[in-house]
Amino acid sequence: MIHSFIYTLKCLMRQKYQLFWNLLFPIALGTMFYVAFSGLASDEAFHAIPVAVVLKASTEDIDYTSTIPLLSASADENNSFDSVISSLSESGGEADSFTSIIDSLSEPGDDQFLETTYTTEKEALSLLQQKEIVGILYEGQPVRLSISTEMTSYKLEQSILNAFVEQFNMNYSALSDIAMNHPEKLAAAAKALSASADTGADYNTEITYAKGNMDEKLTYFFNLIAMSCLFAYSGGLQVALHNQANLSALAARKGISPMHKLISLLGELCATFVFHFFCIFVSLIYLILVLGISFGSEGGYIALAALVGCIAGVSLGFFVGTIGKMGEKTKYGILMAVSMICSFLSGLMVGTMRLFVEQVCPWFNHINPAALISDSFYALAVYQSHDRYFENIAILLAISVILYLGGFLMVRREKYAAL
Amino acid sequence: MSTPIIKVENLVKRYRELVALDHFNLEIEEGEIFGLLGPNGSGKTTTINCILSLLSYDKGAIEVFGKEMHPDSYDLKRKIGVVMQNVAVFEELTVYENIGYFCGLYIKDKALRKQYVEEAIDFVGLNDFKKFYPGKLSGGLLRRLNIACGIAHKPKLIFLDEPTVAVDPQSRNKILEGIQKLNREGATIVYTSHYMEEVEQICTRIAIMDKGKNLAIGTTDELKRMIKKSEIILIDILDISEEDIAAIRTLDHVYDVSFKDHKLEILCSGGKHNLLRILHYLESRELSFGRVYSELPTLNDVFLEITGKELRD
Numbered sequence A: 001m002i003h004s005f006i007y008t009l010k011c012l013m014r015q016k017y018q019l020f021w022n023l024l025f026p027i028a029l030g031t032m033f034y035v036a037f038s039g040l041a042s043d044e045a046f047h048a049i050p051v052a053v054v055l056k057a058s059t060e061d062i063d064y065t066s067t068i069p070l071l072s073a074s075a076d077e078n079n080s081f082d083s084v085i086s087s088l089s090e091s092g093g094e095a096d097s098f099t100s101i102i103d104s105l106s107e108p109g110d111d112q113f114l115e116t117t118y119t120t121e122k123e124a125l126s127l128l129q130q131k132e133i134v135g136i137l138y139e140g141q142p143v144r145l146s147i148s149t150e151m152t153s154y155k156l157e158q159s160i161l162n163a164f165v166e167q168f169n170m171n172y173s174a175l176s177d178i179a180m181n182h183p184e185k186l187a188a189a190a191k192a193l194s195a196s197a198d199t200g201a202d203y204n205t206e207i208t209y210a211k212g213n214m215d216e217k218l219t220y221f222f223n224l225i226a227m228s229c230l231f232a233y234s235g236g237l238q239v240a241l242h243n244q245a246n247l248s249a250l251a252a253r254k255g256i257s258p259m260h261k262l263i264s265l266l267g268e269l270c271a272t273f274v275f276h277f278f279c280i281f282v283s284l285i286y287l288i289l290v291l292g293i294s295f296g297s298e299g300g301y302i303a304l305a306a307l308v309g310c311i312a313g314v315s316l317g318f319f320v321g322t323i324g325k326m327g328e329k330t331k332y333g334i335l336m337a338v339s340m341i342c343s344f345l346s347g348l349m350v351g352t353m354r355l356f357v358e359q360v361c362p363w364f365n366h367i368n369p370a371a372l373i374s375d376s377f378y379a380l381a382v383y384q385s386h387d388r389y390f391e392n393i394a395i396l397l398a399i400s401v402i403l404y405l406g407g408f409l410m411v412r413r414e415k416y417a418a419l
Numbered sequence B: 001m002s003t004p005i006i007k008v009e010n011l012v013k014r015y016r017e018l019v020a021l022d023h024f025n026l027e028i029e030e031g032e033i034f035g036l037l038g039p040n041g042s043g044k045t046t047t048i049n050c051i052l053s054l055l056s057y058d059k060g061a062i063e064v065f066g067k068e069m070h071p072d073s074y075d076l077k078r079k080i081g082v083v084m085q086n087v088a089v090f091e092e093l094t095v096y097e098n099i100g101y102f103c104g105l106y107i108k109d110k111a112l113r114k115q116y117v118e119e120a121i122d123f124v125g126l127n128d129f130k131k132f133y134p135g136k137l138s139g140g141l142l143r144r145l146n147i148a149c150g151i152a153h154k155p156k157l158i159f160l161d162e163p164t165v166a167v168d169p170q171s172r173n174k175i176l177e178g179i180q181k182l183n184r185e186g187a188t189i190v191y192t193s194h195y196m197e198e199v200e201q202i203c204t205r206i207a208i209m210d211k212g213k214n215l216a217i218g219t220t221d222e223l224k225r226m227i228k229k230s231e232i233i234l235i236d237i238l239d240i241s242e243e244d245i246a247a248i249r250t251l252d253h254v255y256d257v258s259f260k261d262h263k264l265e266i267l268c269s270g271g272k273h274n275l276l277r278i279l280h281y282l283e284s285r286e287l288s289f290g291r292v293y294s295e296l297p298t299l300n301d302v303f304l305e306i307t308g309k310e311l312r313d
């Protein structure tokens, strides 16, 4: 068994296509996802948004006959914070906290959020007309935002600003409190505000803050690892082909040796697990350490999910490999299609796919190995309890056991009608 | 007589409608180099795979080393080495590792295995290619690797299924010499081929098979004696009359005469001094002739006479 194990591992490590699909491909795809997502979000975040700030003191009579079509955005006037805020405004700390927040967000640096010009309203409107700025922030209760409908190419910046103003107004009291009592923490608070404005504007989704930040983007990476796990089918397929005399010359050659079939089979399967688990492990390490994708903090459980995922992937290949006399290429094709479909339905390419499946035929998400694997990661990252995680793992193991048993029944045969 | 090392009785094997082996019988004694000679598709590979218990068969009995052979006859399999018709090696393993892997299926002891692998590499002359991957080997070298994988564990009984197909003459000679060496070292060899020259060259006994039947069995000489033709005399001659041809046909031991392209072909069966007798006749008729050849029959002639068709493809 150790003999088979060692040589199988050697073979796997030298197969270029195995290394490509199981190691390079997930890493490359992960990097692509990473670049694509950061292209959406951080590009704009890193470029500070030019705004004009009009303080109360410099507010003149507003000339609404201005030629620029303006949209004014402001938080709900009947905001529950109103009373608190109005009391704050009496204290005169209001102006201080507003400007200090704006100032801290305008500090030059990598994460500069705003590029602020303090000016009069008139001046601000003309800047807006010349498209020098994206919006005008009016100090006030609540803070108001004016943007120009003509600046269509700045939609994203506009919506980020809008979200920022909403967040600002909603959290006004807390911010004022920080500004007055813990000014040293203001920068961090402001940063959090701008960051959430960023994501809020980008995705318009409700974000689950059950346990740490759960970002929609993360599920893409979970699905990616799930797909890599399924790719372990290639190893399982090889084990099947190498042990059925009517499928390959190598299997026939082994069949006439005194090595017990089940023993060599076990050795080869173990080597295949180890190889694929190693590949997934490296991919995970890359995603977590190099790209900084957060898979949560429970390393052991993450590794277990990856291992079970590999076992399931290998079982899929092994089972399909053992049935029928189709050629290697045909079986490879079938498995490729199956794994891609599973990955697609679990949301690898289109993030909302899983929700769609959940509505159309919910049972499928409970037997789709790709969905089960990625949901295990999701459950780890989001839920406090491990119930859902273990449920997924259990189903995966059950599916694997069934596939292995089926495969064993097929390869157990030792005499063939034809080779 | 000792029990034969292989005994096949009334073996019938069908692939659906096609009868690949039709009441096939075979007995091979220890120490032989036994040749299974037959054209492509005659059932040589099928016979071997049945003996090895890889294929199921419809009827008959097979004994190896005096015991019935089953897929789980591991004690028997341990003593058998097989060089399959299709090269079966791992593309991802080097020459050395491939032999090591297959040898390891039989030999557990690591030191002994290492020694055997080295000896096998030496035996097939792949010393300069130890670190090569099979993809980088030429056809002949690949075949030699395939052989090394089959015999590294020093089996007592070795099957070689067409080991010289598509092999350059140099490799072929090396392989044939090697087989004889293995035999001298005590292994019994079962060798299949559709090249009669090879079989004639190395085999101690030969079975001629066609369409799943064992047509004749014996040593080369025995087989040749089985057929009528024992000598073929060819004479270059410009012209000869029908009467003279008829007269030659009546000579002792001559059973057929033909004349074509200025070549007189005379088939003789048995007897001695056939050539002399014919030359005397030609001289007495004052016929002038050119070169004269006398040939002994080949296995091809044997095959031709038994089946009515040529063995060559």
Ligand SMILES: Nc1ncnc2c1ncn2[C@@H]1O[C@H](COP(=O)(O)OP(=O)(O)O)[C@@H](O)[C@H]1O
Binding pocket: A418, A419, B015, B018, B020, B038, B039, B040, B041, B042, B043, B044, B045, B046, B047
């Ligand atoms: N797997 C198979 N399925 C159907 N027919 C086969 C199969 N293998 C061999 N045959 C047929 O059985 C006959 C004997 O084949 P084989 O034993 O390979 O001949 P040989 O080894 O002498 O060339 C041939 O007619 C061949 O077509």
Ligand SMILES: [Mg+2]
Binding pocket: B041, B044, B045, B046, B085, B161, B162
């Ligand atoms: Mg053959």
